Amino acid sequence: MLVVTAFAIVRMRRLFATVMLAGVFSLLSALLFVVMDAVDVAFTEAAVGAGISTVLMLGTLALTSRVEKRPTHSHFLPLLVVAMTGAVLIYGTMDMPNFGSPDAPPQVHVAPEYLEQSPHEIGVPNVVTAILASYRGFDTLGETAVVFAAGIGVLFLISGLRTRREDDAADDNENGREGGEA
């Protein structure tokens, strides 16, 4: 279903439908994460991918046009690049251990330590939260700072900090631009 949705997104010329399908795509991948027992990731994907970014893309869409432009150059080179990247990625998965295999690198590195230690050291039942906020506290601080910086950047780019004058369309001589935030 993910593949079908992806093809539909590529084929679609009407951007409204494309945005909606992108939301569907996020929701489907959230389901995939649930199937793989990564509930926290699925939660994030559903909230951010299907929720916020759809709304933001709709907001962007309202500022630009509604129909995708016809491409002016040939499809051949992009298609070649995409096909080669895909082939390399698939080749890369050949070396990966089976799903859930006990001697996969993530299973034998620090994860067992965290799983064993966190009930005594942190005393928090959700190990994901324990790792995120305590063992990896610096990383999460960095992530928060990145979110902060991204927000500030978008605000400066599309000048949301200026107080907006009502029904004043005189200053729309600059193009609507999208600040990808997902």
Place this chain on the structure above:
Amino acid sequence: MMRHHLILRVVTKLLVGTMILFAFYVQFHGDYSPGGGFQAGVIMAVAFIIYGVVFSLRDAQAVFPPWLVHKLVALGVIIYAGTGVVSMLLGYEYLHYGAFTPHHMEHGQHYGILIVELGVGVTVTGVMVAVYYAFAGRPPRISDEEW
């Protein structure tokens, strides 16, 4: 803006409160169940955004004014970083949550995680709502009928 969509407006009014409540649940229950600051912040922001989408930007900004949003963006990072500074002042390493209750490390970790996640949630809410305001605040090119 959307004066004619009665069902949407009623359902939104019913749901916004629930969404905010759910955001708080995800926020403060994050150490027992899936979720945490990032998810809670997004859900909280969505509550305000959907209010802005269904009613109007002006209504949403009356509830949650932009100056407050912009302050929140920074406040969250300050809460997070401040936690580290406090733990340092108490004589431990930066972001060592055990510092808050030296006789019982686990409790300190618990409080620390709660505070830090609160900081994350506040920043994420602020950023998401601020970005939405910035996008929605520009005069649209497409009129409502064209959709």
